[in-house]
Amino acid sequence: MRQAGRYMPEYQALRERHSLLDLCRTPDLAVEVTLQPIQAFGFDAAILFSDLLIPLDPLGLPFDFHSGEGPVVERPIRSRDDVDALRRFEPREELGMVLEAIRLLRRELKVPLIGFAGAPFTLATYAIEGGSSKSLARTKELMYGDPDTWHRLAGLLAEIVSDYLRAQVEAGVQAVQLFDSWIGALDEADYREFALPHVRRIFDGLEGLDAPQIHFGTGTSHLLAVQREAGGTVIGVDWRTPLDEGWKRAGGDVAIQGNLDPTLLFAPRERLLARVDDVLRRAGGRAGHIFNLGHGILPGTPVENVRAVVEHVHETTVR
């Protein structure tokens, strides 16, 4: 997750000349950034370089990244009228630059390529809060206060995301990941009412495609079983839940992705690799474990530690 990005000097060099949005929207640049960590560290799969918020702009929600603040949506959603004004667009046309990057990448890559998109709840938090938020109070205010508008928004996002992921597979990605990064703010009852139907619609829309579907969230100790119910062939677990425990909760017959705490990449080598070993021990060599971080790699992560983890996992597991 975020295997390319700010922690890499190659990326920073590119960022001196291009904005983050330029990198996402220019196929040649997105290809170059996607390839950087593959060339540097030899990951077993590449994840497309893009941003969760890319679909917001054609939807009618322009945004930009303000330095130090993260994304800022110009006119966040506050009412039914704002939702009614959104534009159902065709990802194959308006996100064609992402699909083009995928096609170019497949020619370059010797490892599988993973595509991705944000889940409706997580995308809606940005659309409603206008950026990052700790409490998600405005999101929940709309959700609780006007469920009809909420479902209209989440339903629209689900349609677009489902089409977008399908288009990514058709363009060449060999797996997709649905990021419901902030879903851990809901309890299970709210998940069932406000998130599950829309997540399920996305996965239903991917039926018949020959591509594993990774369903990811953070702070989801209490949601793993219901997320699995919502869909996906792989459940992502963050580091708060031990991998074996998380796997049990998600159901033993699903594959699992995780779950090293990304802050461990700042730790001394001995502690870092001991924790990698702990994750692998809990996976117990079972088929269906994808070793990964429990959330995105952080800016400032020492690159030599990323390399050490990749090498260590390769040395101690059978591929």
Added chain:
Amino acid sequence: MRQAGRYMPEYQALRERHSLLDLCRTPDLAVEVTLQPIQAFGFDAAILFSDLLIPLDPLGLPFDFHSGEGPVVERPIRSRDDVDALRRFEPREELGMVLEAIRLLRRELKVPLIGFAGAPFTLATYAIEGGSSKSLARTKELMYGDPDTWHRLAGLLAEIVSDYLRAQVEAGVQAVQLFDSWIGALDEADYREFALPHVRRIFDGLEGLDAPQIHFGTGTSHLLAVQREAGGTVIGVDWRTPLDEGWKRAGGDVAIQGNLDPTLLFAPRERLLARVDDVLRRAGGRAGHIFNLGHGILPGTPVENVRAVVEHVHETTVR
């Protein structure tokens, strides 16, 4: 939690003339703010108006609140030298203004008064990050990278907090609450290594005092049992874990506090009160349930909804 504050017009009127730190540090003002929600809503207990970070200043870590950003610590801790430079101070002397507010409040209040302090992990996150942080990467970098310095810092914070809470009880508070608000970022193994010994030291230091001890955190679905092991006679549960499930995890023989999602106070009355009823139903009328929010009340919360919840809980429960 945060029962006084920004959502109340009476509070906002005071803030026009005084800074947040002035309110915390001036006994008459702290008393006035503490009493505001008791007068307005008739809560069954008052929680002292103060701030978790108040002990940082006499420790040698001056800070201030920057509008819109939350607290900013002037010179955050980055090294062993920074920790060695901290000053073990005597809360009875240097936080005397808080104790004075407690003494004044006991003369005014007809309901019990709850005192509080931050737990070592949560205080350390502010001291190290210099303010709020999503990833807590610097905190964990110090923790993993230099455990000896971490334990020195957390141990010092534990000593001071334990003294501070004892002094609060001696000054008149009838219960104390230890806020480990950000502890949910740790998994259980890290909790045992880096947090538990220090939390336990605090509760050990309160032994023999006739005051219930509330041990609170958020995002702690996976930590409730080990938090209980660390100490406290009441465990606080946020809304992510259903109250009955949280109570089971914390151990049936401990009291429980919680756990309405504070964002539900923005919801229409019917949904709000239905969720209050759900919390009460899960508590099942058992002795040892303190009805509360699952985290602090949010700025912008409609005061009429706070009143409705207090009235509803009073009408439907035996006191």
